[in-house]
Amino acid sequence: MRIGVDYYPEHWEKERWKTDAEMMAKANIKVVRIGEFAWSLYEPKENDFHFEWMDEILDFFREHGISVVLCTPSATPPKWMVDRHPDIYQDDIHGQPKIFGTRKHYCFNSETYRRLTQGLVEKIAKRYGSHPAVEAWQVDNELGWANTTRCYCDKCKKEFQNWLKEKYKTIETLNRVYGTVFWSQIYNSFDEVIIPRAGACYDTCHDTQGQNPGLLLDYYRFSSDSVIRFAAESAETIRKYSDRPITSNLLDAAINSGTGIDYFKLAQHLDFVSWDNYIEFQWGIAEAATVSRDHALLRSYKKQPFWVMEQQSGPCGWSKMGPAPTPGKLRLWTYQAVANGADTVVYFRWRACSFGTEENWHGILDHDGKPNRRYREIVQIGSEMERLSKMLGVLSPKAKIAVIKSFDSEWSQSIHRYVENFHYDEFLLSFYKPFYDKGLSVDFAAPGDDLSSYSLVLAPALLMVTEAEQKNLEDYARAGGTLLFTFRSGIKDVCNNMLQQTVPGVFSELAGVSASEYDPQFEKETASSGVYGSGVSKLWCDVLEPQGAETLGVYTQDYYAGKPCLTVNSFGKGSVYYLGCDLSSDAMERLADYLCARVGLDQRPCPVEGVEQVDASDGKQRVLFLLNHNSSAAVVPLFGRFENLLTGQSEGSTAMLEPYGVAVLKYPEA
Numbered sequence: 001m002r003i004g005v006d007y008y009p010e011h012w013e014k015e016r017w018k019t020d021a022e023m024m025a026k027a028n029i030k031v032v033r034i035g036e037f038a039w040s041l042y043e044p045k046e047n048d049f050h051f052e053w054m055d056e057i058l059d060f061f062r063e064h065g066i067s068v069v070l071c072t073p074s075a076t077p078p079k080w081m082v083d084r085h086p087d088i089y090q091d092d093i094h095g096q097p098k099i100f101g102t103r104k105h106y107c108f109n110s111e112t113y114r115r116l117t118q119g120l121v122e123k124i125a126k127r128y129g130s131h132p133a134v135e136a137w138q139v140d141n142e143l144g145w146a147n148t149t150r151c152y153c154d155k156c157k158k159e160f161q162n163w164l165k166e167k168y169k170t171i172e173t174l175n176r177v178y179g180t181v182f183w184s185q186i187y188n189s190f191d192e193v194i195i196p197r198a199g200a201c202y203d204t205c206h207d208t209q210g211q212n213p214g215l216l217l218d219y220y221r222f223s224s225d226s227v228i229r230f231a232a233e234s235a236e237t238i239r240k241y242s243d244r245p246i247t248s249n250l251l252d253a254a255i256n257s258g259t260g261i262d263y264f265k266l267a268q269h270l271d272f273v274s275w276d277n278y279i280e281f282q283w284g285i286a287e288a289a290t291v292s293r294d295h296a297l298l299r300s301y302k303k304q305p306f307w308v309m310e311q312q313s314g315p316c317g318w319s320k321m322g323p324a325p326t327p328g329k330l331r332l333w334t335y336q337a338v339a340n341g342a343d344t345v346v347y348f349r350w351r352a353c354s355f356g357t358e359e360n361w362h363g364i365l366d367h368d369g370k371p372n373r374r375y376r377e378i379v380q381i382g383s384e385m386e387r388l389s390k391m392l393g394v395l396s397p398k399a400k401i402a403v404i405k406s407f408d409s410e411w412s413q414s415i416h417r418y419v420e421n422f423h424y425d426e427f428l429l430s431f432y433k434p435f436y437d438k439g440l441s442v443d444f445a446a447p448g449d450d451l452s453s454y455s456l457v458l459a460p461a462l463l464m465v466t467e468a469e470q471k472n473l474e475d476y477a478r479a480g481g482t483l484l485f486t487f488r489s490g491i492k493d494v495c496n497n498m499l500q501q502t503v504p505g506v507f508s509e510l511a512g513v514s515a516s517e518y519d520p521q522f523e524k525e526t527a528s529s530g531v532y533g534s535g536v537s538k539l540w541c542d543v544l545e546p547q548g549a550e551t552l553g554v555y556t557q558d559y560y561a562g563k564p565c566l567t568v569n570s571f572g573k574g575s576v577y578y579l580g581c582d583l584s585s586d587a588m589e590r591l592a593d594y595l596c597a598r599v600g601l602d603q604r605p606c607p608v609e610g611v612e613q614v615d616a617s618d619g620k621q622r623v624l625f626l627l628n629h630n631s632s633a634a635v636v637p638l639f640g641r642f643e644n645l646l647t648g649q650s651e652g653s654t655a656m657l658e659p660y661g662v663a664v665l666k667y668p669e670a
């Protein structure tokens with residue numbers, strides 16, 4: 001475990017670099033990430049390439065013993081380029097070019113841009129592929145950030161038509177699977193198929209634009225594939241000249257509300273994944289459980305340690321700022337990342353830039369570049385990391401619970417939400433948090449992943465699955481796994497059409513239940529009670545009829561009072577729960593208790609409100625992280641004697657945590 005910083009040598013005079021490197025060394029900063037926005041410096045005019053500036057920077061960091069993550073600079077095509085090749089521009093949903101002046105203004109399907117990008121990436125990789133300072137590569141920057149995954153230009157339209165032809169082979173098949181007979185949308189050729197720009201009904205319903213749901217979902221899949229292809233091209237080019245690992249910095253699912261990229265698929269082209277973790281900034285303040293969930297997503301995309309490539313380290317925003325990180329929070333956020341599987345935490349950014357869009361985006365240092373309170377906190381963290389890294393390997397929680405995350409289900413539900421206030425990622429979080437509160441780590445898994453290591457698999461609103469994914473889930477339960485589905489699972493085919501089967505569709509046999517009807521909780525809520533005590537549903541109620549399953553909960557209100565809302569079915573050696581409704585958070589906590597008891601999962605003995613407890617291991621040693629997200633001190637009862645690796649003291653029956661404090665407790669040797 002170690003720390004790094006995102007650094008922009010091109011933003012300051014060279015004389016300053018030495019001061020910076022010395023201050024970084026004092027903070028035990030081991031790695032810098034550079035160059036993601038530097039195309040104009042590499043190629044200020046067409047075919048006028050300059051590398052001496054980067055030669056100097058890399059040699060400088062090699063001399064200072066700081067390794068480098070070198071980025072491919074495709075996130076900001078220069079002005080001369082888009083003037084010369086306006087076909088590079090991405091078009092918005094109205095078909096208007098997203099013009100020069102900010103960043104991310106390029107189309108991932110622009111052949112011109114793909115060619116020019118691979119041309120420069122090849123030069124950079126050839127020149128620096130084995131440079132002793134280069135430790136790793138970052139492809140582009142935040143692929144898809146600011147809704148730039150989905151482009152509506154004519155190039156994408158042509159590519160989309162080819163993509164469809166490859167997938168459906170005949171236009172008759174496309175018409176059939178899309179149901180284009182609806183509203184007279186039958187196509188006579190693939191050349192007629194539209195790209196779903198804002199149409200006549202756009203102002204009626206921005207979510208779906210009123211377009212065909214099958215076409216929309218395929219367009220979202222095509223857009224994700226286009227971004228992944230663009231990134232994979234750069235990764236493949238780098239690999240021709242460099243054996244250093246390749247990443248790209250992903251976005252969280254919370255405040256950036258997803259990018260429209262299937263990260264499980266993107267991760268297959270990367271050697272490790274990384275992400276950008278902003279917690280309290282202009283666009284919102286994320287709860288600790290949400291940040292923990294995002295770390296869990298990152299460690300799940302490749303089932304291996306990840307990096308935080310941009311860890312917030314100051315008050316930040318564009319047009320206005322979020323709060324300054326309270327003393328202790330930088331350290332708390334860093335340990336939260338390490339506890340949940342990060343092996344490197346890189347702070348964004350070294351020093352606030354005094355010009356450009358992000359003059360308000362502070363990093364460790366302010367505009368004056370002087371050591372400050374945040375820098376001193378980073379020095380403390382760096383010193384601790386230096387010490388801990390000599391005692392521990394890379395840590396990761398060993399979760400026995402997994403939540404199924406399906407990008408197809410997420411995107412389909414962004415097209416046709418069932419009811420106001422339903423948000424897929426928030427719904428998944430409502431299954432993550434109760435276990436987080438109990439100190440139990442939760443992984444995420446794609447529907448086709450190997451689930452055999454998990455005692456409990458939760459599949460909230462798993463709308464559609466392929467036959468192979470369905471079999472994977474059945475095999476898991478049959479072999480003795482415990483599976484839980486919720487409402488809106490199994491009810492669509494992979495072409496995004498409703499199945500003409502009774503709910504829960506393809507999961508009916510697994511769950512041993514059917515729904516006689518369902519009641520979207522629009523401006524209403526319904527009480528229920530069961531093994532989780534009493535609960536309230538505010539989103540949805542499937543009115544269940546057991547078909548072999550046992551009833552564990554019933555509605556206590558409305559015209560379906562007395563009807564089941566929660567059932568469990570024996571399937572093979574396993575158990576399959578079906579939760580036909582959403583539940584208030586208190587009821588979810590109690591349902592989690594019930595499920596833990598059923599599958600024999602030991603919760604942390606004494607959870608303390610606001611203290612995140614993460615049990616992690618480096619494969620040899622087991623460590624308990626106590627992360628106090630409270631603004632007040634916390635006392636955590638302990639059972640067993642632990643060695644506090646940060647203080648060197650052995651902890652007795654309790655651990656005392658100051659506000660935003662951290663404890664790293666080593667379990668006694670087994």
Ligand code: GLA
Nearest residue numbers: 141142249276310348358361
């Ligand atoms: C993203 C980008 C950074 C920076 C921050 C702040 O994380 O990767 O370059 O722009 O946003 O906006």
Ligand code: ZN
Nearest residue numbers: 107151153156
């Ligand atoms: Zn395009």
